[in-house]
Amino acid sequence: MNVVCPKCGLPMDLCVCETISKEEQRITVKKDKKRYGKLVTVIKGLDQNSINIKDLAKQLKNKLACGGTYKDGIIELQGDHISKVKEELIKLGFNPDTIE
Numbered sequence: 517m518n519v520v521c522p523k524c525g526l527p528m529d530l531c532v533c534e535t536i537s538k539e540e541q542r543i544t545v546k547k548d549k550k551r552y553g554k555l556v557t558v559i560k561g562l563d564q565n566s567i568n569i570k571d572l573a574k575q576l577k578n579k580l581a582c583g584g585t586y587k588d589g590i591i592e593l594q595g596d597h598i599s600k601v602k603e604e605l606i607k608l609g610f611n612p613d614t615i616e
Contacts, residue, residue, distance in 0.1 A: 547598055564589045
């Protein structure tokens with residue numbers, strides 16, 4: 517028996533909830549300086565309830581070949597990757613007009 521999504525009512529293999537929520541996000545990408553002058557790329561504005569931030573952080577770390585973490589709806593990637601992060605977020609289905 518197919519499992520039905522509680523939000524959209526479609527079967528889970530056809531669910532469009534995450535796709536719709538990706539288009540509505542207001543994402544901010546900036547760089548920050550941590551201890552000892554290390555640069556970190558910070559991604560804010562992601563909704564934890566509609567997007568799996570753990571998987572998104574894992575995909576970004578793999579694509580950019582860097583370390584990083586996620587907590588409280590914020591993804592931190594080691595190094596200065598602002599332009600690359602924006603490109604990857606667009607490839608993953610986020611709306612380019614909502615990424616700052």
